[in-house]
Amino acid sequence: MSAEATNEGAPGRRRGRARLDLRRLGRAALAGPASRGRLPDAIDHVAKVHRSHHPGADLDILRRAYLLAESSHRGQKRKSGEPYITHPLAVTLILAELGAETTTLTASLLHDTVEDTEVTLDQVREQFGEEVGFLVDGVTKLEKVDYGAAAEPETFRKMLVATGNDVRVMSIKLADRLHNMRTLGVMRPEKQVRIAKVTRDVLIPLAERLGVQALKTELEDLVFAILHPEEYARTRELVLAHPTGTAPLHATAERVRAVLHEADIAAEVLVRPRHFVSVHRVRLKRGEPTGSDLGRLLVLVAEDADCYAVLGELHTCLTPFVSEFKDFIAVPKFNLYQSLHTAVAGPGGEPAQVxxxxxxxxxxxxxGVIALGNPYAAPETPDAADGERVDPTRPGWLSRLLEWQRATPDPDTFWTSLRDELAQDREITVFRADGGTIGLPAGSSCVDAAYAQHGDGAHSCIGARVNGRLATLGTVLRDGDTLQLLMARDTTSGPSPNWLEHARTPAARIAIGRWLSAHQGDRAPDPVAPPAPADRRPCPPPRELAPPVRRPLVVTAEGRDLAAASVRLAGCCTPVPPDEVTGFAVRGRAMTVHRSQCSAVGRMVTSGRQPVEVRWSCPEGGGRDYRVTLFAESFSRPHLLADLTEAIAAEGAAVVSAAVEPPHEQRVRHTYTLQLSDASQLPDLMRAMRRVPGVYEVARAGRTVAGAPS
Structure with a gap:
């Protein structure tokens, strides 16, 4: 082995092994099938790797699948000149090394037979069963459309449709793409670039979301070499020419082993070289990398509790970089990934990632999902059978993609949305107030969370509490926030167009757009212009109103009864029994009466106005007509005005006038002047208004405001 191959690290070794395995498979394939009943030499290596993951695997079905694939592809050549059978063999070996179960490997051997040979899908089903037939059919559907720019949307729509039923279809497709990328050098440069871009934009993000890091990292390096050859060459030379390689990490690894041995914790400590794209990212972020930046330490233990024991020892005995700590065991990533991340100081003080x-x-x-096996197999443990079986190969993000791809008939819209979804390089975890979590792209709002949690049911969302505080639906969520969504009981309500300004995820944008398109003809009236009641003309905004003719007031001043006095109830606070009230004399014997808590009272006293003692002659207010002004603050939503006026009417109050201010940050302030036949109705009326979905505060006019005299 050359010095270059020795120093190149994990990516180079993987590609070197792949070339050796491919040559071995090619020679075995040229030798022809084995004698009846014996495992063919061409799949002997595949079988050994498969048995290392699944000791009891039935190899006969693999033998039969290989024989059918070899005979049907016989005489076909790849562009490189090698027998075509080397391709399905190489794809199957990739999956076997990742621990795929027997059914997936069987379908992988046969994945091109229905498309490229005379073998029919019915033959596959008859010889290997419905499950293998289903997987082969799914992969075949993905091969029927060229990867040209015009065909991309429909190609990947089909990919998701096939994946929706069984994500093992995607696993085979990813392995197929990896082998094709390894051998892409025989293609014209322009075709290499085109395929590399599709791989970068869609397949690498899909591999990330399926958790298949082994495929993702190699695909990244292969794409990097094609699309950015100069940067790739520079990064490769930097890794190969680094004077000490990963030596600092090996020294740190020895210290970690000693610490864990002293603590009697059984652990395997490995140095994992970074792949080229990872080194390139480190260089862009931190400048020229050091030896510690060229790799990371990997500590493997037996139990979850051992992970935290290792963390405690490292943070106690070595110098930790606390800012680097992340716990993906307690809160796994959206793609099933679990691990503790930390960093400790190496011999030279440089941080070593662990x-x-x-x-x-x-x-x-x-x-990733390849390691989870067959999602339809019976649970292996009795405990698993007791609870509801959750399909591990249908992660939440994939379910979301499938939902909105079915709802998006336009391929171009689907393609744009797919690329936007997959372009998110970071996800956040939001904790639901009722338990559970929601995974969202960074920068998502409460609108996105609502559609991620409720699907189309989010149309009736009217507000949210973030970390216990009221928030608008446009509030951007942060990693670790606790979210409570407020839902209307009226499920006929729907989103407003400005929700689209706050929706980042395709699922939310498509659902909102679909609802708005379907309801263009019956949109709710503009909330800033409330509809007039059917039996009257629009009322003017609230103003100072004349009181009822019968005044239940007794006014006294300097010991004299002024009950013949002309009294007006102040429009700024509209007092009603049993409010405490204060009067102020105006021209002549006229009197204006305010609630004692009204901010105007403090201002007038401060200015030197003399208050007059006022009391109600009927403190409970029974049998009289009174007017009162209320403010209602709410989240903006369709039909809110109608719901509020209905609640008011149900309490026996009449609306004298109403005004609604323009929405601000999805919040709306309503002002109602209401006529009550009995002032004792007021508390019940205010409670009824607060119960209307979306209303979060109802208050009397004239409440004390910040900075006003008390």
Whole structure:
């Protein structure tokens, strides 16, 4: 082995092994099938790798699948000149190394037969069963459309449709693309670039979301080399020419082993070289990388509790960089990834990144959903059978994609939305107030969270509480926020057009757009212009109103009864029994009466006006007509005005006038002047208004405001 191959690290070793395996498979394929009943030499290596993950696997179905694939592809050549059978063999070996179960490997061997040979899907089903037939059919559908720019939307729509039923279809497609990318050098440069861009924009993000890091990282390096050859060459030379390589990490690894041995914690400590794209990102972020930047330490233990024990020892015995700590065990990533991340100081004080996980976590981190096997198999443990079985190959983000792809008939809109969804390079976790979590792209708002949690049911969302505080639906959520969505009981309500300004996820934007398109003809009236009652003309905004003719007031001043006095109830606070009231003399014997808590009272006293003692002759206010002004603050939503006026009418109050201010940040302020036959109705009326969905505050006019005299 050359010095260059020795120093190139994990990516180079993987590609070197792949070339050796491919040559071995090619020679075995040229040798022809084995004698009856014996495992053919061409799949002997595949079988050994498969048995290392699944010791009891039935190899006979693999033997039969290989024989059918070899005979049907016989005489076909790849562009490189190699027998075509080397391609399905190489794809199957990639999946076997990731721990795929037998059914997936069987379908992988046969994945091109229905498309490129005379073998029919019915033959596959008859010989290998419905499940294998379904997987082969799913992969076949993805191969029927060229990867040209015009065909991309429909190609990946079909991909998602097939994936929706069984994500193993996508696993085979990703392995297929990886082998094609490894051998892309035989293509014309322009075709290499085109395929590399599609891989970058769609397949690499899909691999990330399926958790298949082993495929994702190699695909990234292959795409990097094609689309950015100069940067790739510079990064490769930097790694190969680094004077100490990952030596500082090996020294830190020895210290970690000693610490864990002293603590009697059984652990495997490995140095994991970074792949080229990862090194390139480090260089862009931190400048020229050091030896510690060229890799990371991986600590593997047996149990979850051991992970935290390792973390405690490292933070106690070595110098930790606390800002680098992340707990993806307690809160796994959206793609099933679990691990503890931290960093400790190496011999030279440089931070060494450390990943701590169990062996099972590591298997899932590398192979993602491929490591989880057949989602339709019976649970392996009695405990798993007791609860509802959750399909691990249908992560939440994939379910969202499937929902909106079915709702988006236009391929171009679908393609744009798909690329937007997959372009999100970071997700946040939002905790629901009722338990559970919601995974969203960074920068998502409460609108996005509503559609992620409720689907089309989010149309009736009217507000939110973020970390216990009222927030508008446009509020941008942060990682770790606690969210409570406020839903209207009236499920006929729907989103307003300005929701689109706050929706970042395709699921939310498409659902909102679909609802608005379907309801263009029956949109609710503009909330800033409330509809007039059917039996009267529009009322003017609230103003100072004349009181009822019968005044239940006794006015006294300097010991004299002034009950013959002309009294006006102040329009700024509209007092009603049993409010405490204060009067102020105006011209002549006229009197204006305010609630004692009205901010105007403090201002007039401060200015030197003399208050007059006033009391109600009928403190409970029974049998009289009174007017009162109320403010209602709410989240903006269709039909809110109608719901509020209905609640007011149900309490026996009449609307004298109403005004609605223009919405601000999705909040609306309503002002109602109401006529009550009995002032004792007021508390019940205010409670009824607060119960209207979307209303979060109802208050009397004249309440004390900040900075006003008390």
């Amino acid at each position: 990943l701590i996980r169990t062996h099972q976590m590591h298997k899932v981190a590398e192979a």
